[in-house]
Amino acid sequence: GEDVEQSLFLSVREGDSSVINCTYTDSSSTYLYWYKQEPGAGLQLLTYIFSNMDMKQDQRLTVLLNKKDKHLSLRIADTQTGDSAIYFCAESIRQLTFGSGTQLTVLP
Amino acid sequence: NAGVTQTPKFQVLKTGQSMTLQCAQDMNHEYMSWYRQDPGMGLRLIHYSVGAGITDQGEVPNGYNVSRSTTEDFPLRLLSAAPSQTSVYFCASSRTGTGLDTEAFFGQGTRLTVV
Numbered sequence: 001g002e003d004v005e006q007s008l009f010l011s012v013r014e015g016d017s018s019v020i021n022c023t024y025t026d027s028s029s030t031y032l033y034w035y036k037q038e039p040g041a042g043l044q045l046l047t048y049i050f051s052n053m054d055m056k057q058d059q060r061l062t063v064l065l066n067k068k069d070k071h072l073s074l075r076i077a078d079t080q081t082g083d084s085a086i087y088f089c090a091e092s093i094r095q096l097t098f099g100s101g102t103q104l105t106v107l108p
Numbered sequence: 109n110a111g112v113t114q115t116p117k118f119q120v121l122k123t124g125q126s127m128t129l130q131c132a133q134d135m136n137h138e139y140m141s142w143y144r145q146d147p148g149m150g151l152r153l154i155h156y157s158v159g160a161g162i163t164d165q166g167e168v169p170n171g172y173n174v175s176r177s178t179t180e181d182f183p184l185r186l187l188s189a190a191p192s193q194t195s196v197y198f199c200a201s202s203r204t205g206t207g208l209d210t211e212a213f214f215g216q217g218t219r220l221t222v223v
Contacts, residue, residue: 042198098152100150
């Protein structure tokens with residue numbers, strides 16, 4: 001079955017790195033995604049990783065995928081106050097299935 | 109660049125009332141979907157459509173109807189509103205339902221309160 005899990009909250013200091021974790025259960029997922037939701041807005045695609053990759057880097061964002069453990073993480077380097085948002089991981093088999101979202105709070 | 113447009117942004121309904129949430133996209137996307145977002149539960153799929161004339165149920169379809177008469181529009185109807193339907197509703201569209209083209213574009217959301 002499809003189930004995607006995330007912790008609900010994360011707080012970091014401005015300038016530190018943030019790591020948001022996600023576990024999924026369906027090993028047939030082809031693509032895994034990270035979406036960002038700012039207050040009062042819809043979701044926007046942040047980055048994605050293909051299932052045959054271990055890592056993907058995009059400027060301040062690093063995505064790590066451990067297929068054996070079905071574990072996905074998003075690292076944000078030099079976290080800024082503008083990074084405060086809810087981050088959703090999602091997998092795509094037949095439709096997009098989202099995790100519960102992690103509320104990232106960046107403290108000054 | 110309109111993207112995905114949802115109306116209204118806010119709505120208060122009384123229990124038992126009906127209403128339609130509108131969703132339109134101008135990207136010629138085949139795949140459209142409706143989600144509801146509740147605290148701590150992420151986004152749950154209500155209904156989706158893979159093209160005009162084709163709709164299917166998602167994870168939480170009860171109490172909602174959809175239709176897809178055109179590629180652009182995908183309205184969501186609440187037949188008899190219940191307090192359990194108080195939520196934030198998002199419409200999304202993408203070129204296809206799976207694969208890399210699954211990048212989904214979301215509307216701004218409709219915050220619905222049923223009293």
